[in-house]
Amino acid sequence: MKPIFKIMLCILGASASSSLSAPLKDVYAEDFLMGTALGSRGVNHQYVYPMRQNKKERDVVAREFNCITAENLMKMEYLQPKEGFFNFDQADEFMAFCEESGLAVVGHALVWHSQTPDWLFKDDAGNPVTREVLIERMRNHIHTVVGRYKGRIKYWDVVNEAIDTKMVVDESLPLDEEGNPQKKRVAFYRDSPWLQIIGEDYIELAFRFAHEADPEARLLYNDYSMANRAKVEFAAGMVRGLKAKGVPIHGVGMQAHWQLDYPEIEQLQDSIDILAATGLKVSITELDIGVLPRASEYHGADVNRREELRAELNPYSNSIPMEVLNEQAEKYRAVFEVFRKNSEHIERVTVWGVSDRYTWKANWPVPGRTAYPLLFDRNFQPKPAYYALQKPNIVVIICDDLNDSIAGMGGHPQASTPNIDRLAKRGVRFTNAASNCPLCGPSRASLWSGLHPTTTGYYGYKQQINHWKKNPKLGTAATLFEHFTANGYRNFATGKIHHNGHEDFSIFENSDGFPGFGTKGNFGPLPNDGKPENLQQGVLPPWMPAKLRKEGGWGDGFGPIQDLKPYGDEYGWTMFYDGKPWQFRNGHDRDPMPDEVCAAEAVAFLEKKHEAPFLLTIGFTRPHSPWYAPQEYFDLFPLESVELAPILENDAADCAKILTEQEDIAQPWGWEKYRTIMNNGGDEQLRKWTQAYLACVAFVDDQTGKVLDALEQSPYAANTIIVFTSDHGYHMGEKEYLFKYSPWEESVRIPLVVSGPGVATNQACTTPVSLIDLYPTFIDYARLPEPHKLDGFSLRPLLEHPEVGKWDGPAFSLAASASTVPVEQNVPANAADQHFSLRTERYRYIHCRNGEEELYDHRNDPHEWKNLAGNPESEQVLRAFRCELKKVILVD
Incomplete structure (x- = not known):
C-alpha cells in the first residue's frame, strides 16, 4: 500500500464520526x-x-x-x-x-x-x-x-x-x-x-x-x-x-x-x-x-x-x-x-x-x-x-468510456460484469440512457451541474481544455456536491469525477473539516522507457507492433500488466501526469492500480460511522484508454475466442458526409484509431484491443463489487440509493470508428443502473433518459429544493414503477456532439454550430449543423446500419423530430 493511500485512510478513520444526523x-x-x-x-x-x-x-x-x-x-x-x-x-x-x-x-x-x-x-x-x-x-x-x-x-x-x-x-x-x-x-x-x-x-x-x-x-x-x-x-x-x-x-x-x-x-x-x-x-x-x-x-x-x-x-x-x-x-x-x-x-x-x-x-x-x-x-x-428513516444516502459509481457492455444492455455478448449484474437485479436498469455530450469534460460538467450543454454552451471542442468553472453558467451553478453539502450531507469523492485537469476540489469541502476528496483519478500505470520526454505520458508497450507504436499515441496502448524488464532494464511502469514509478514485481506483488485505490477508499468510508446522510461518489477510470489491466482479467477472454463487435463494411457510406468524409467531429480520433489498428494487424489486432477493453470492463466490475460488498455489510444498506453509470459510451469498431464523441448509439448510449429504497427490483425501463436526470432525481429523494433551474427530470416515477413508463420528462433523450467550428476560449458555443442526436424508444435521429440528417429504426435496425433519412416514407417521423429539436434549439 502506498504511503499516500495509508494517510488518506487514516484521515477517514480519524474524522468519520464528527457529524450528527438530523x-x-x-x-x-x-x-x-x-x-x-x-x-x-x-x-x-x-x-x-x-x-x-x-x-x-x-x-x-x-x-x-x-x-x-x-x-x-x-x-x-x-x-x-x-x-x-x-x-x-x-x-x-x-x-x-x-x-x-x-x-x-x-x-x-x-x-x-x-x-x-x-x-x-x-x-x-x-x-x-x-x-x-x-x-x-x-x-x-x-x-x-x-x-x-x-x-x-x-x-x-x-x-x-x-x-x-x-x-x-x-x-x-x-x-x-x-x-x-x-x-x-x-x-x-x-x-x-x-x-x-x-x-x-x-x-x-x-x-x-x-x-x-x-x-x-x-x-x-x-x-x-x-x-x-x-x-x-x-x-x-x-x-x-x-x-x-x-x-x-x-x-x-x-x-x-x-x-x-x-x-x-x-x-x-x-x-x-x-x-x-x-x-x-x-x-x-x-x-x-x-x-x-x-x-x-x-x-x-x-x-x-x-x-x-x-x-x-x-x-x-x-x-x-x-x-x-x-x-x-x-x-x-x-x-x-x-x-x-x-x-x-x-x-x-x-x-x-x-x-x-x-x-x-x-x-x-x-x-x-x-x-x-x-x-x-x-x-x-x-x-x-x-x-x-433519515434522508437517503447516495452512492454514485461512474466509469469512464464504458459502453453497453454489461448484461441486459445488448452490448458485447462476452462482457463479464457479475457485480453490475447483481446490482441490476436489485434495481432498475435503463436500457435507453444517454450521455448529453459524449466526451469526458462536457458530459461530467453537465451531469454534476444538472445543466444541458444547450443551456451552458459547453460542448467540448476547444473547451475540453477550458476549465468548466470559467463557463458563465457553469461557474455560477451549484454542483451536486456543493448543494448536498450545503443541505447537511457529508460529501466524499474519489477518482475521476470531473475531467482530469478540471478538478475544483473546493466543491467537495465539508463544513466539519471531514476530507471531501480522496485520490485523484489517473490513467496509469503506463509503460515507460526511461526517457525524460516520456516521463509523464509514457510510451506504447514494447509488445505492440513497431509501426503501431510509431503511429499511435499514449492512449492507444493495451495489454496485460506485466514485467517489463525482459524488454530492457530501462523499461518500467510509471503513473500518468507525474511520472512517479509504479512498482510491479509479479501479479501478486504490485502497487494498487488507481481504481483499486479508489475502491479501497470508498470501502473505508463505508466502514466508518456517519450519522449524517452522505453523498459518496466514486469515479473509476477504466475502461478509459490506455487499456491495461491485471493478467487475470485478460485470462477471462481467451484471444482465440474473442468476438468482434458487429461491423458492417462501408457502414458509414450512408451517413452524413459532414461527419464521415469531412470528419467534422471536434475530436475525430475515432477514425484515426480504427485505421491505425486495421493497418497494423487488421482483425487480429482489433481482437486484441477488444480483449483489452473487455478485460478493463471486468476489472472495473470487480472494483464495483468491492464497494457493493462493503455497503451490504454496513448499516447504511437499507437507506442508500446506488447509481452505476458512465460519462458516455465507446465504439468498438462500429461505423469503422474506435472512440467516443460521435452522435451514434455506441457513443451516446450508456449503462445506467439504480438500486435503493423504494426502487423496483430486477426491472428494465425502456424510457429514454439521460445523465442530467440524475441531479433532480437525487434532490427528489433527499427532499431538497432546486439550487437553480435544472434541465433534467426526476427518474423517481420510473424507478418506482418502471413498467408504467410515465414521468414528467420528454419522450426522447438529447445529446450534442461538437463540430469543428472555432470557439473562442471560455465563451459559450453556438448551439446551431453543433450536431445533435435524439433518441426515442424506437428511433435515433441525428441532425448535423449543415442540415444533413440520419434516421435509424432500432426496432428493425439495432446496429444503425440503414439510414432512413432519405426515404420519403420517413418524412413524417423526420418532421416530428425536427419539431422537437426546434423546441430546444433553432434549426432550419
Whole structure:
C-alpha cells in the first residue's frame, strides 16, 4: 500500500464520526410528531422508573423525539392499585422530564381490560359491582388522573383495545378443495368486565369523562391488529357512531406491533384510508418491528398471550446478522414512506421503546428471548433501521468510456460484469440512457451541474481544455456536491469525477473539516522507457507492433500488466501526469492500480460511522484508454475466442458526409484509431484491443463489487440509493470508428443502473433518459429544493414503477456532439454550430449543423446500419423530430 493511500485512510478513520444526523423529530417535522415510549421495568408490578438511571437513554429521547408515551406509568394498576390510593410519584417525575425536554405527552391508557386492578370490578365480597358503581369508579379515576395533568398532557389513549376478532364459517363461500368450510374473520366488542358490567356505552362514557376533566386534550381510541380489514372496519364504524352522538373523540391509534412480513404495504395503506375516511386523525402507536420467528400464526398484541420458549424461537441470543438488521431497516423505511405519503391524515408516529435493551418484545409472547425490534441497540447506538428513516444516502459509481457492455444492455455478448449484474437485479436498469455530450469534460460538467450543454454552451471542442468553472453558467451553478453539502450531507469523492485537469476540489469541502476528496483519478500505470520526454505520458508497450507504436499515441496502448524488464532494464511502469514509478514485481506483488485505490477508499468510508446522510461518489477510470489491466482479467477472454463487435463494411457510406468524409467531429480520433489498428494487424489486432477493453470492463466490475460488498455489510444498506453509470459510451469498431464523441448509439448510449429504497427490483425501463436526470432525481429523494433551474427530470416515477413508463420528462433523450467550428476560449458555443442526436424508444435521429440528417429504426435496425433519412416514407417521423429539436434549439 502506498504511503499516500495509508494517510488518506487514516484521515477517514480519524474524522468519520464528527457529524450528527438530523434528529428524527426534525426529519419528520413537516409530516407528524415523532414519538417514543418509556417503559417502566420491574417484576410483580413493582415498577422502577429507569430514565433517571440512564443518561444515554435520556439523551436519545431528548434529541430524537418530540413526543413520548409512558408505557406503564399511567395505567390504572400502577396509578391506583387500591381504591382511592393514587401513586403519582414516578408519573410526576416522568412529566417533569418531558416538560424540561419540550416533549408532548401521550397518557396511556385510561380504560383497558388488561393491567387494571381487580378491585375495580368487584365489591368487598368479591362479586361483580353494579353498572352504577363501575361508572362512578371510572369517572373518579379519569377525573383524578386527567385533571391532575390538565393542560400538560396533550393526548390521551382513553379506551384501549375494546375490539376483538375471531374466525367463523363463511356461509356465503363454497367448501374448499378438501371439502372443508371456508372461514372469515369477524370483529366484535371484546367481552371484558367493562362490557359485561356497563355495556357498549362504557366507551362513550370514558371519552365524555376525559373531556370533562380536560376539554383541550386530544382523545383517542387505540387498538392493535388494525391492519386487519375486519377489525379496522369495525373500529371505523364504532368511531363514526361515537361522532354521530357528539362524543368528543379526536383520533384513532393504530398499534403497530409488526413483523418483517406483516403487514403488507397494501394492507397498511388500506387501513389508513379506512380510518382517515372517518374524518379523524390517525396516530401510529406502539410501533416496533420484530425479527424473531413467530411461535404461531398469531398477529395480535394480547399482552396475556404466552408461548413456550424454544431454541428455534430465539436464534439471535448472542448477536444478529447484518442482513437481518438491513431487512428490518427496509421494513421500517417502507412503512415510514407510507406514513409520510399520508401525513395529511397522520398526526403522530410513536416507536414503542427507546432501545432494544428495554422492550416488551423480549418477554412477549415468548418470555426470555433476545429481541431487536427498535431503532437503537442495547448500547443506545443507532441501528440500520434508524438510518433508514433519515434522508437517503447516495452512492454514485461512474466509469469512464464504458459502453453497453454489461448484461441486459445488448452490448458485447462476452462482457463479464457479475457485480453490475447483481446490482441490476436489485434495481432498475435503463436500457435507453444517454450521455448529453459524449466526451469526458462536457458530459461530467453537465451531469454534476444538472445543466444541458444547450443551456451552458459547453460542448467540448476547444473547451475540453477550458476549465468548466470559467463557463458563465457553469461557474455560477451549484454542483451536486456543493448543494448536498450545503443541505447537511457529508460529501466524499474519489477518482475521476470531473475531467482530469478540471478538478475544483473546493466543491467537495465539508463544513466539519471531514476530507471531501480522496485520490485523484489517473490513467496509469503506463509503460515507460526511461526517457525524460516520456516521463509523464509514457510510451506504447514494447509488445505492440513497431509501426503501431510509431503511429499511435499514449492512449492507444493495451495489454496485460506485466514485467517489463525482459524488454530492457530501462523499461518500467510509471503513473500518468507525474511520472512517479509504479512498482510491479509479479501479479501478486504490485502497487494498487488507481481504481483499486479508489475502491479501497470508498470501502473505508463505508466502514466508518456517519450519522449524517452522505453523498459518496466514486469515479473509476477504466475502461478509459490506455487499456491495461491485471493478467487475470485478460485470462477471462481467451484471444482465440474473442468476438468482434458487429461491423458492417462501408457502414458509414450512408451517413452524413459532414461527419464521415469531412470528419467534422471536434475530436475525430475515432477514425484515426480504427485505421491505425486495421493497418497494423487488421482483425487480429482489433481482437486484441477488444480483449483489452473487455478485460478493463471486468476489472472495473470487480472494483464495483468491492464497494457493493462493503455497503451490504454496513448499516447504511437499507437507506442508500446506488447509481452505476458512465460519462458516455465507446465504439468498438462500429461505423469503422474506435472512440467516443460521435452522435451514434455506441457513443451516446450508456449503462445506467439504480438500486435503493423504494426502487423496483430486477426491472428494465425502456424510457429514454439521460445523465442530467440524475441531479433532480437525487434532490427528489433527499427532499431538497432546486439550487437553480435544472434541465433534467426526476427518474423517481420510473424507478418506482418502471413498467408504467410515465414521468414528467420528454419522450426522447438529447445529446450534442461538437463540430469543428472555432470557439473562442471560455465563451459559450453556438448551439446551431453543433450536431445533435435524439433518441426515442424506437428511433435515433441525428441532425448535423449543415442540415444533413440520419434516421435509424432500432426496432428493425439495432446496429444503425440503414439510414432512413432519405426515404420519403420517413418524412413524417423526420418532421416530428425536427419539431422537437426546434423546441430546444433553432434549426432550419
